[in-house]
Amino acid sequence: MDFDLILRQARLPKAAPSDPLLDIGVKDGRIAAIAPRLAAAAREEADAEGRLVCSGFVETHIHLDKSCILARCACEATRMPHRAMERVSEVKHTFTVEDVTERAAGTIENCILHGATRMRTHVEVDPKVALRGLEGVKALIAAYAWAIDLEICVMPQEGLTNNPGTDALMVAAMQAGARVVGAAPNYDSDRAAQIRRVFEIARDFDADIDMHLDSGASADDLDTLLVCDLTEQYGYGGRVAVGHVTKLAAASPARVDEVAKRMAGAGVALTVLTATDLYLGGRHRDADVPRSVVDANRLAQHGVLCSVASNNILNPFTPFGDGQLLRQANMQGIVTQRGSDAEVAAIWRMITEDAAKLLRQDDYGVAEGNPADLVVLDASDEVMALRRVAPVLMAYKRGRRTVTRQRPVLHRPR
Secondary structure: OOEEEEEEEEEOOOOOOOOOOEEEEEEOOEEEEEEOOOOOOEEEEEEOOOOEEEEOEEEEEEOOOOOOOOOOOOOOOOOOOOOHHHHHHOOHHHOOHHHHHHHHHHHHHHHHHOOEEEEEEEEEOEOOOEOHHHHHHHHHHHHOOOOOEEEEEEEOOOOOOOOOOHHHHHHHHHHOOOOEEEEOHHHOOOHHHHHHHHHHHHHHHOOEEEEEEOOOOOOOOOHHHHHHHHHHHOOOOOOEEEEEOHHHHHOOHHHHHHHHHHHHHHOEEEEEOHHHHHHHOOOOOOOOOOOOOOOHHHHHHOOOOEEEOOEOOOEOOEOOOOOOHHHHHHHHHHHOOOOOHHHHHHHHHOOOHHHHHHOOOOOOOOOOOOEOOEEEEOOOOHHHHHHHOOOEEEEEEOOEEEEEOOOOOOOOOO
């Protein structure tokens, strides 16, 4: 067989040091063969030189529509309160479709450069911004299909039941092509009513659910438990994710285990937004500040499907970030003090195979028949790649080169 591409001398995730290096043959955008030495011709060949080759990273939770707005709304000068939502709300009227597209394109390009090939972005709708954010981001789906698969989750950031006109905009956004329905009940006067309404919208459109949930400093009064109840009631196991849930970071180990088992039994997944949760959390304390980041490893040990994601980039919610998922995963391990090889490997899965499962994408992985979405990292294995935040040297989407980065050269004195 002749191939469109052969990526030679690759080391795949989970390979033992003694395992042979592999060649990956690509035909018509899919992986057609994997073998130690492919004796075949190809229109293009590249050499991984024994480095790690994995499927592209999966960004499960990002906000493209409100990224890169720090020039319009700086962060609060004091720690408490952070007023991030209010800061963004004050400038939404300045968002145009073209403006959203331009800012979001810059963010998505950074994500691509750092190896992301699949993404779910949350987009806000309400009377202030109407559908402009949706329209601005929606334009990127086709524009960047050469490098990344993008789906939209529509959400009511500033409330649903207490924000007249937002419900109709949520429905209109689903009719306009949003594939996932989201929630942010923390900012609603009736949290339970918003959650129940989101399940109704999801049922009406046969859409998955991805909620911002349970941000706070106390483990009391968890909306996650209501979500578990409704997931079972609607038969939605495996189709619901919740993000943040920082309240669990304040819970006792026994309470965390109890909630984890409930989530796993109901089929509710968790996404940890490490940078945002760490930046916004713990502001009620002046000393001995808590980390406010959920220990995803502990929940995963009880069967909860977990991912780690970027969330906000360069706005008042998170005034940092470059779209590098591997950096988020590295931070997750540091903050939650998970450093063994097995623990690091589990976090790696939260930006790769487990993240793909959360998006219900079963064609992920370096395997024959799957899309040739491949990333070459400057590392020998996935554990070391995460420990060192290894740079992406090459990336491919369906077998087409999308990224090339040269290794830095150290110029020693002669």
